[in-house]
Amino acid sequence: MPTVSDHVDDSFDPLADLRLRFVERTRSRVDRLRQAFSVEAPDIRLIAPLAHQLAGSAGTFGYARLGRAAAALEDAALAAHAAQGLIDQRLLEPHLLAIEHAAVALDAE
Amino acid sequence: MVQRPLRVGCAVGTATGNRSSAVSRPRIRVLVAEDDPDILAVIALALGRVGGMEVTYCADGLAVLKQVPTVAPELILLDVMMPELDGLETLTRLRADPRTAAIPVVFLTARVQPSDLAAYRAKGALAVIGKPFDPMTLAQQLRELHADSLRPR
Numbered sequence: 001m002p003t004v005s006d007h008v009d010d011s012f013d014p015l016a017d018l019r020l021r022f023v024e025r026t027r028s029r030v031d032r033l034r035q036a037f038s039v040e041a042p043d044i045r046l047i048a049p050l051a052h053q054l055a056g057s058a059g060t061f062g063y064a065r066l067g068r069a070a071a072a073l074e075d076a077a078l079a080a081h082a083a084q085g086l087i088d089q090r091l092l093e094p095h096l097l098a099i100e101h102a103a104v105a106l107d108a109e
Numbered sequence: 110m111v112q113r114p115l116r117v118g119c120a121v122g123t124a125t126g127n128r129s130s131a132v133s134r135p136r137i138r139v140l141v142a143e144d145d146p147d148i149l150a151v152i153a154l155a156l157g158r159v160g161g162m163e164v165t166y167c168a169d170g171l172a173v174l175k176q177v178p179t180v181a182p183e184l185i186l187l188d189v190m191m192p193e194l195d196g197l198e199t200l201t202r203l204r205a206d207p208r209t210a211a212i213p214v215v216f217l218t219a220r221v222q223p224s225d226l227a228a229y230r231a232k233g234a235l236a237v238i239g240k241p242f243d244p245m246t247l248a249q250q251l252r253e254l255h256a257d258s259l260r261p262r
Contacts, residue, residue, distance in 0.1 A: 056240040
């Protein structure tokens with residue numbers, strides 16, 4: 001997908017401030033996701049919206065890796081919940097780890 | 110009401126606008142519903158600052174239904190997954206009211222699987238713009254969709 005830099009010169013990034021704010025918010029979102037997973041019976045009504053929001057906003061700010069990881073978690077959580085009526089943390093843990101790794105790398109991107 | 114064909118407005122390679130052309134065009138009144146503050150901030154930049162549109166922002170579908178009579182939007186941009194009242198139910202209620210039934214509605218969503226698109230079509234959405242979207246061309250996409258909605262079928 002085209003990025004902002006495809007449309008404007010290098011000295012002007014209208015998204016710069018918003019991106020910084022997004023990066024700050026991402027840390028707390030990932031923490032909330034981890035907390036939602038830490039309980040005995042994770043609630044799909046908490047996890048799916050958190051992952052969904054993260055997927056949509058990360059991609060829009062150009063953080064494709066984080067966006068893909070969040071979308072994968074949302075899909076896997078919804079599929080597991082539809083199939084089994086519950087969320088199996090062990091199955092979804094790799095997706096959550098992928099999100100955490102991608103979030104740590106945001107500053108470097 | 111004439112049912113418009115549903116189009117998936119892909120951010121890649123479909124829009125041609127830029128900042129200078131956007132501000133020289135008539136202002137369109139747009140009502141936006143999005144519960145993610147980060148995305149909402151990007152939309153505000155894309156439609157307001159870059160696109161020169163007259164934009165009213167809501168965080169959920171209930172707020173949209175409340176704002177519509179006051180704002181009289183020419184186009185509504187709806188997120189699908191929202192608290193209180195989601196995008197699909199919001200569109201259903203808009204279509205059920207003769208005063209709002211004809212307002213073109215565009216969904217902005219990451220849910221663009223064929224089954225999702227079929228549901229949007231069934232509800233009467235004009236188009237779908239997928240997330241992630243390109244902030245620099247969003248206004249132009251909406252202008253084109255709005256112009257398209259005004260053409261006689």
